[in-house]
Amino acid sequence: MAEGVTAFTTYNHMLMPTSYGHPEEEYWRLIDGVSQWDVACERQVQLQGPDAGRLAQILAPRDLSKCRVGQGKYVPLCNHAGVLINDPILLKLADDLYWLSIADSNIWFWARAIAEERGLNVAVSEPDVSPMAVQGPKAEDVVASVFGDWVRELKYFWFKETAIDGISVAIARSGWSKQGGFEIYLKDGTKGTQLWNIVKEAGKPWGIGPGNPNWSERVESGLISYGGDTDKETNPFEVRMGKYVDLDVADDVIGIKALRRIHAAGPQRHSLGIILEGEEPITFGFSWNDIRKDGAKVGDMTTCAWSYRMKKNIGFALISTRCKAGDTIEVVRQAKVIPGTLTELPFL
Numbered sequence: 001m002a003e004g005v006t007a008f009t010t011y012n013h014m015l016m017p018t019s020y021g022h023p024e025e026e027y028w029r030l031i032d033g034v035s036q037w038d039v040a041c042e043r044q045v046q047l048q049g050p051d052a053g054r055l056a057q058i059l060a061p062r063d064l065s066k067c068r069v070g071q072g073k074y075v076p077l078c079n080h081a082g083v084l085i086n087d088p089i090l091l092k093l094a095d096d097l098y099w100l101s102i103a104d105s106n107i108w109f110w111a112r113a114i115a116e117e118r119g120l121n122v123a124v125s126e127p128d129v130s131p132m133a134v135q136g137p138k139a140e141d142v143v144a145s146v147f148g149d150w151v152r153e154l155k156y157f158w159f160k161e162t163a164i165d166g167i168s169v170a171i172a173r174s175g176w177s178k179q180g181g182f183e184i185y186l187k188d189g190t191k192g193t194q195l196w197n198i199v200k201e202a203g204k205p206w207g208i209g210p211g212n213p214n215w216s217e218r219v220e221s222g223l224i225s226y227g228g229d230t231d232k233e234t235n236p237f238e239v240r241m242g243k244y245v246d247l248d249v250a251d252d253v254i255g256i257k258a259l260r261r262i263h264a265a266g267p268q269r270h271s272l273g274i275i276l277e278g279e280e281p282i283t284f285g286f287s288w289n290d291i292r293k294d295g296a297k298v299g300d301m302t303t304c305a306w307s308y309r310m311k312k313n314i315g316f317a318l319i320s321t322r323c324k325a326g327d328t329i330e331v332v333r334q335a336k337v338i339p340g341t342l343t344e345l346p347f348l
């Protein structure tokens with residue numbers, strides 16, 4: 001609030017800042033500089049105990065056998081029908097301790113129920129952990145100035161536990177942008193303002209300022225948002241997450257049998273980009289817009305944003321696999337149609 005937040009959304013039943021009142025300035029700060037985000041709503045589901053690793057593998061249709069302590073992995077979570085129900089980052093903190101850093105759906109209930117039903121020896125809980133992201137090309141200099149040059153050696157999604165002024169944190173190279181950066185997992189929610197101010201102070205020489213997961217940059221970069229770009233039937237193959245599914249994991253992994261069937265049959269929909277005609281920003285609501293080709297509905301535009309770098313309105317299409325990059329389509333908006341062209345993702 002002290003930074004001048006002007007809008008919030010709800011995510012995982014929490015408030016997440018979505019604007020500080022200067023959208024274009026906030027965008028360029030992420031692209032050219034460094035931006036500081038309160039993403040405490042990326043809540044953790046903790047798996048702890050002798051069967052923590054087994055439960056993680058039962059929940060995720062991605063081979064986790066080579067995941068090391070200190071490593072993170074992007075994992076699809078599916079239900080028994082192979083439908084995506086979340087897309088967390090999994091962090092392995094110890095052989096018997098994992099976090100799922102979740103997107104916006106209730107995984108705590110799910111994980112606990114599965115653990116009980118399978119008779120596993122594991123405690124599922126929510127730890128007191130609140131991520132803060134530091135994103136942008138200058139993020140590494142800022143985070144290194146606070147925590148030391150060792151952070152420069154961290155590989156993507158790897159993390160290390162440390163402390164600053166007595167505040168326990170884990171530092172990961174990750175974040176929901178493609179501009180590079182880190183996430184600082186704060187392990188004591190009462191120290192949030194203190195940690196925020198440490199990073200804010202350290203970042204001053206690099207022009208740090210407040211921001212949030214940036215809608216324009218994330219569409220340019222092709223990052224999907226679970227729940228926004230997915231529906232009640234979406235499987236990982238439809239939203240470019242097929243590379244995170246290992247079809248040869250054990251049969252007791254939830255959804256794997258359905259995923260094998262879906263993969264063999266070939267998915268019905270896939271994700272492409274859309275570049276809309278026109279040189280002015282257009283606002284769309286949060287609901288999906290029909291995509292038509294030759295007068296018939298072929299898919300949905302799930303999100304759209306003004307790209308400050310491309311100077312075009314760009315969106316994501318969840319669309320019939322009969323439609324390909326290069327095809328011209330029409331997006332329906334309030335009974336009017338806007339012509340556009342399909343492209344591969346990411347845009348940039």
Ligand code: THG
Pocket residue numbers: 042043073074087088089101102103104131174175176177183223224
């Ligand atoms: N950080 C943390 N928790 C999160 C998110 C985050 N929870 C919610 C949400 N974001 C989870 N979803 C994603 C989606 C994409 C990525 C991370 C989390 C991501 N994807 C890259 C990509 O698609 O190009 C890299 C994937 C890879 O190479 O494995 O980073 O952001 N703590």
